[in-house]
Amino acid sequence: MRTLRILARNPLSVVGLVLVLLIIFAAVFAQYIVPYPTHNGSVIDFAFANKPPSARNWFGTDLVGRDIFSRIIYAYQISLTLGVVVLAVATPIGTIIGLLAGYVGGWVENVLMRLVDIFLSIPPLVLAIAMMGVLEPTLTNAMLAVTVVWWPWYARLVYSIARAEREEGYVLAAEVIGASAVHISFREILPNCLPAIITKMTLDMGFVIIIASSLSFLGLGVQPPTPDLGSMVAEGARYLPDSWWLSVFPGLAILVAVFGFNLLGDGLREILSVDK
Amino acid sequence: MMNKYSLLTSALLAAMTVAAPAMAESVLRLDEVAVGELDPAKASDYADSILMFNVYDTLVLPQQGGPGHTPHLAASWENDGATYTFTLRDDVKFQSGNPLRAEDVVYSIERMQALGAGLSYLFAGVTTAAVDENTVTFTLEAPYAPFVASLVRLPIVDKALIEANSDEEWGGDFLSANAAGTGAYGVRSHNPQEETVMTKSDSYFLGVPDVAPDTVRLRYGLEPATVRTLIAQGEHDIASQWLPPEVISALAKDGAQLLTEAGTGGFYFKMNTTKAPLDDVNCRLALSHAFDYSTAIQMIAINDEVSAGSPSTGAIPVGMFGANSANMQMSQDLDKAKEYLAACKYDAADMNIEVSWIAEVPLEERFALLMQSNFSQLGIKSEIQKMPWALFAEQVSKPENTPHISQLFVNAVTGDPDTLLYGMYHSSTPGTWQSPEHLNDAEVDQHLVAGRSASSDAERTEAYSALNARLLAIAPTIYGFDRQSVFAASNRVKVPAMSDASQAFGLDGMGFSFRLMEMVE
Numbered sequence: 001m002r003t004l005r006i007l008a009r010n011p012l013s014v015v016g017l018v019l020v021l022l023i024i025f026a027a028v029f030a031q032y033i034v035p036y037p038t039h040n041g042s043v044i045d046f047a048f049a050n051k052p053p054s055a056r057n058w059f060g061t062d063l064v065g066r067d068i069f070s071r072i073i074y075a076y077q078i079s080l081t082l083g084v085v086v087l088a089v090a091t092p093i094g095t096i097i098g099l100l101a102g103y104v105g106g107w108v109e110n111v112l113m114r115l116v117d118i119f120l121s122i123p124p125l126v127l128a129i130a131m132m133g134v135l136e137p138t139l140t141n142a143m144l145a146v147t148v149v150w151w152p153w154y155a156r157l158v159y160s161i162a163r164a165e166r167e168e169g170y171v172l173a174a175e176v177i178g179a180s181a182v183h184i185s186f187r188e189i190l191p192n193c194l195p196a197i198i199t200k201m202t203l204d205m206g207f208v209i210i211i212a213s214s215l216s217f218l219g220l221g222v223q224p225p226t227p228d229l230g231s232m233v234a235e236g237a238r239y240l241p242d243s244w245w246l247s248v249f250p251g252l253a254i255l256v257a258v259f260g261f262n263l264l265g266d267g268l269r270e271i272l273s274v275d276k
Numbered sequence: 277m278m279n280k281y282s283l284l285t286s287a288l289l290a291a292m293t294v295a296a297p298a299m300a301e302s303v304l305r306l307d308e309v310a311v312g313e314l315d316p317a318k319a320s321d322y323a324d325s326i327l328m329f330n331v332y333d334t335l336v337l338p339q340q341g342g343p344g345h346t347p348h349l350a351a352s353w354e355n356d357g358a359t360y361t362f363t364l365r366d367d368v369k370f371q372s373g374n375p376l377r378a379e380d381v382v383y384s385i386e387r388m389q390a391l392g393a394g395l396s397y398l399f400a401g402v403t404t405a406a407v408d409e410n411t412v413t414f415t416l417e418a419p420y421a422p423f424v425a426s427l428v429r430l431p432i433v434d435k436a437l438i439e440a441n442s443d444e445e446w447g448g449d450f451l452s453a454n455a456a457g458t459g460a461y462g463v464r465s466h467n468p469q470e471e472t473v474m475t476k477s478d479s480y481f482l483g484v485p486d487v488a489p490d491t492v493r494l495r496y497g498l499e500p501a502t503v504r505t506l507i508a509q510g511e512h513d514i515a516s517q518w519l520p521p522e523v524i525s526a527l528a529k530d531g532a533q534l535l536t537e538a539g540t541g542g543f544y545f546k547m548n549t550t551k552a553p554l555d556d557v558n559c560r561l562a563l564s565h566a567f568d569y570s571t572a573i574q575m576i577a578i579n580d581e582v583s584a585g586s587p588s589t590g591a592i593p594v595g596m597f598g599a600n601s602a603n604m605q606m607s608q609d610l611d612k613a614k615e616y617l618a619a620c621k622y623d624a625a626d627m628n629i630e631v632s633w634i635a636e637v638p639l640e641e642r643f644a645l646l647m648q649s650n651f652s653q654l655g656i657k658s659e660i661q662k663m664p665w666a667l668f669a670e671q672v673s674k675p676e677n678t679p680h681i682s683q684l685f686v687n688a689v690t691g692d693p694d695t696l697l698y699g700m701y702h703s704s705t706p707g708t709w710q711s712p713e714h715l716n717d718a719e720v721d722q723h724l725v726a727g728r729s730a731s732s733d734a735e736r737t738e739a740y741s742a743l744n745a746r747l748l749a750i751a752p753t754i755y756g757f758d759r760q761s762v763f764a765a766s767n768r769v770k771v772p773a774m775s776d777a778s779q780a781f782g783l784d785g786m787g788f789s790f791r792l793m794e795m796v797e
Contacts, residue, residue, distance in 0.1 A: 042648040046574055050522055063522070064645050219635075224660050225645060238500040238638055242526040 006271045013267020019260030027076040034070035042225040053245055060245035062235075068245060071227035072253045078139065078228055079257065083208040086146045087201050093147075094154025095197065099185045101155070102162025113159060119152040125214055132220035142221045146211055150204070157200060161193045195272035203265035206258035213254050229254050302795040304489035304769060306514040306788075307503060309636040309665055310496035311468045315451040316431035317384075318393040320708070322517070325689075325785030326494065330474060332431030332457035335362055335381070336424060338691055338786065341778035345424050349376065349432060349458065353424070360414045360423060361407070368481040370434040371455060371462045378406035383435040385414075387446045395689055397698070397705060398426040419729045421736060422692035428783060429689055433457060460484045460791035461492060471495045480791070487794040489769070500638065507532060513769050517584075517761040520638045525578045527764040534582050535774035537761040537787045541687025541696060542593050543585060545647065545754035546712045548682075550675040553622035554629075560751040562620060563629075563681075565613035566650045567754045569606045575642060578762055585757040591747040593758040596693045597733070598740020606755055610653060617654055629658040632679040636665050640683045643756070647681065673707040675714040682712040685759055687784040693740055694728045701752065713752040720746055770794040 007013055031037055035057075045065030053060045059068040101112040119127070131145040165171060166189070174184050213230030215221040222228040229250045236246025308323035319328040335350040347353070353362045368376040382404045388396040401417030416423060434456040438447035441454070450456070455463040458481065461474040474492040476484050498506075498516075500523050506512035507527055514535070515527070528534055545567070553559045569587065576584040589600035617624055631647050633640035644660045651658050661679055663671070671677040688696035699705050702724050703716040723743035730736045747753070761784070763774065772779040772794075774787040781787060 042645055042652055044571075044642075044645055044649045046571055063520075064642055219662055224641070225648065235638070235641070238520065239522055240501045240504075242504070243522060 003271055007267055010267050010270060012263050013270070016260050016263025016265075016267060019256060020264050023076055023257055023260060024080065026073050027080045030073045030077055034067075034073045036067040036070040039066040039070040040074040040225070040227050050239075050243055050246075052243075059249040060243075062232075062246055063239075063243075068232075068249055071232065072229070072250055075227040075229045075232065075250065075253070076257065078222055078226065079209045079212060082139065082143055082146070082212045083205045085143050086150055086208050086212075087204060089143075090147045090150035091154050091197060091201060094151040094156075095158045095190070095193070097151070098155040098158025098160075099162050099189060099193075102159040103166055103185045103189060104181065105166070109159075112155070116152045116155045116159075119149075120156065124149040125211060128211060128215055129218065129220065132215055137220050137223055139222050139226075142212060142215055145215070146208055149211070150208065153204075154197065154200070157196060158193050161196060162189050165189045165192055199265055199269045199272060202261055202268050206261035206265075209254065209257050209261075301490045302797070304492045304514070304790065304793065304795065305495070305506075305512050306492070306516070307495045307498040307512070308516050309518060310470075311666055312466070312472050312494065312496055313394075313468065314453065314455070314463065314466050314472065315448060316394075316433065316457070317388045317391045317396065317446075317451070319431070320394045320689075320710075322785055323494070323496065324394070326788045327472060328431050329459075329786050329788065330461040330492075330790050331455045331459040331463060332433065333368075333459055334430055334432065335364075335427045338425075338428060338781045338783045340773070340781055343782075345428070355424075358416045358419060360416075362412050362414070364410045364412065365481065366410055368458055369479050370437065370458050371477050371479065372434055372437045373479070374434055374436050376432065376458055377409050378412040380432055380435045381412045381430075382406050383438075384432045385430060387433065388430070390446055391448070395429045395695075395699075398429055398690070398695065419731065420694075421728055421730060422690060422694050425690040425692045426695065428691075428786075429695075431457065460488075460789075464491075469496060474790070482791075484791045485794075488791045489793060489795050492790050497636070507764065507766055510766065510768075512766065514763050514765040514771075517763050518637045518639075519764065521576055521578050521584060524762055524764045528579060528582075531767070532764045533767055533775070534578065535763040535765050535771050535787070536582065537763075537774055537784060538777075538780060538782065540593065540596070540691050540782060540784060541685060541759050542588060542591075543685050543756040543759045544683070544700075545643070545756055546682045546684055546700075547752060547754070548675065548678045548680050548712060548714060549716075549752050550714045551678070551680060553620065553627050554680055556620045556622060557750050558616045558620040559622060559627075562613045562617035562654060563647075563651060563656075564751045564754045565609045565616060566654050567756075568608045568646060568650050569756070570608070571646060572643065572756055575639070575646070576757065582762055583760070584762050585759045588755040588757045590744045591697070591753065591755055592693055592740060592744050593696075596688070596696070596740070597727070597737045598693060598742075598744050600744065608650070613654055617656075624655045627656045627658075629656060629681060630661055630679040631658050631681045632661040632663050632668065633683055634665050634668055635662050637683075643683055669709045672709055672712045675707065678707070678712045678714065681754075682709075683756075684709060684712070686710050687759070689784070691783045694724075697740075697743065698724050698728065701747070715752045717746070717750060717752075720750075768796055770796060 043066055048061050049065040050063050051057060051061045057067045062068055097112050101109040128145040128149050135141040171184060171188055174188050212221060216228045216230030217234040221230060232250035233247045239246055312327055313319055313324040314327055316328045316332050319325060333349050335348060336345040337348040339346050349365060349368055350362045351365045353360060364376060364378060385399055385404045388399055403415045405413050407413055437456045438450055442450035453466055460477055460480045462477045464473040464475050466472045472494045476490050500519050503512060503515045504523050508530060547554045547560050549555055573587055587605040589604045592599040594602045629651060631644045633644045648658045686700060699710045701715050701720050703721050705711055707714060723739050723746060726739035727736055730739055773781055773792050
């Protein structure tokens, strides 16, 4: 209840929450809510190809006559799946490495954090593009590439918190009574990192969606006919300015998703820091 | 280094300012897909042909507005069985100032034969000799009916200039960056990935009319949206034919003119006959019967009058030797497709057909989707692969790297069916972008040889009809449609060779002879 009250005090984060919930709902129940449920596959309907927005097709149709609104909802499925999987894999990896480096210290810290530095020194999009250049362009590989880019940020975050907490009284107390390093890392220090991790994950959802869209914009992500926001923008861009609906609506869809997750992330940060 | 560079630039700028004529220079701007190959012996695709036809000349030219050939660098020729004797004009000079001699012709053809690239296969088995300074003889190993036609692909290079400027045996390093021709246009700068700038040659033996563009900028790899905007702003003149129909039609609505180059070729969906499951003829027949030909025709209409093609009737475009009549249109037949699929030794459930499309030709993505949808009606899965042209052209040289289905526009490079079909289907031709079928069929080979060696038109028609029937029976290719190139162009330029049927060359790329264009303004 208290959480909701704090959230309500910040109307923008309520907007974020609503947007995120709407997007998740639409993605999960896409099959039942889109007007043209078959348009995520290799359907073609040239009689209705390249039509501007109308009552029949709210966001218009693409060049082979598929409903863009339906495809955007399906594309959210892909984007959200990708975001969730990437964060679900990258966060634990980054957290464990960060905890180890931060608590154990010494040469472990040096080796792990220099490794993290190496990853962070390469711009994330460049690293992901390089990886996708070698791998086959599939959804799984896109997830893999983004995960490899993503975990170092969590390692860095958790490491900085763990290092500070290492000197705190409660950690020293645990050490004095002979608690194991694993116990101290995961039971004592980790709970103190969680608020920061959760906030970062929410904010990152948006950024992961952007990176994944950038990859597919460049033709390195999900392959047709599976709908994907990035590749829809890329394909549509060739037909600007005449057939603007081909790229503008998928572009707005990316904007809305990223905006929603960012607002929600900001709200969460406030709540969690108040809690602390 | 920087200093030197900027000094050089300012020196050049100063020189240009001094040299600038009083009258405004007319500039023609157009675009094509990268890479622009300047070495004429390696020229094979459309961009290369545009460069070749302007920088270099050939012994003969196609007759404008009709069949046959007219002398060009040649003054006349005679044919005595397997020997052709050409007398050269004596007033032709290369851009370097060197006079054109018979030894240049001998060097040009021997260079093509030695390099073995581009369209050199046209001249396999031809022995050439310079009889005197202005006479050259070609002796053919085997009778080749369209030999004179094939000379439109023999650009004559400046032997003395090449030998003075290159240590390599055939001067490949020099010719890939410099012009060494007699052509109406010289090369001012050339970057095969970006732009070739050409300027009018003062010494052209036929003279270049004043109305022809002074400078031509041929840019490579522009995005359709960029071309669309540039033309609307009056900063581009002729768009490449690879624009999607929607963009061409939008440009036409805004007042752009539509130029056309009539079909001597087709749009083909080529199946790799060496790769399972397409090594089984029944599988290929199943796919070719599943393809929705009539939707393909709808997809290429630009507006009510102009379309980028007409229905296909088989392997040979309507109008050529051996073509089926225009009413025998190919059509989708799913029942037959299913019968063929049942006869195929592979199980449809295990298939995953790679359908590639050339990244520079967005329309092909839609054909890929069309095929994917058609094939799924047979229960066959397929996977769409986007490939940049340069990568594709390299991959298809090996059968194992060639995708199951490649989409290509191929045209008769000399206007004769031999040059459309021999390079595609004869088992002796190496893997090029024209032959991703990698076909090896003795009967096809036999008809192809009969078609090129027969002496009368009736015999040639008979050979090509038999070839057409055989190709339809073994279906190495899905014959999409007979193609016509459509170009959106600004109204700053008039191109009679592509807007007036009586001036048309009937040879792809030759419409882009800049000397025959007229700049308005």
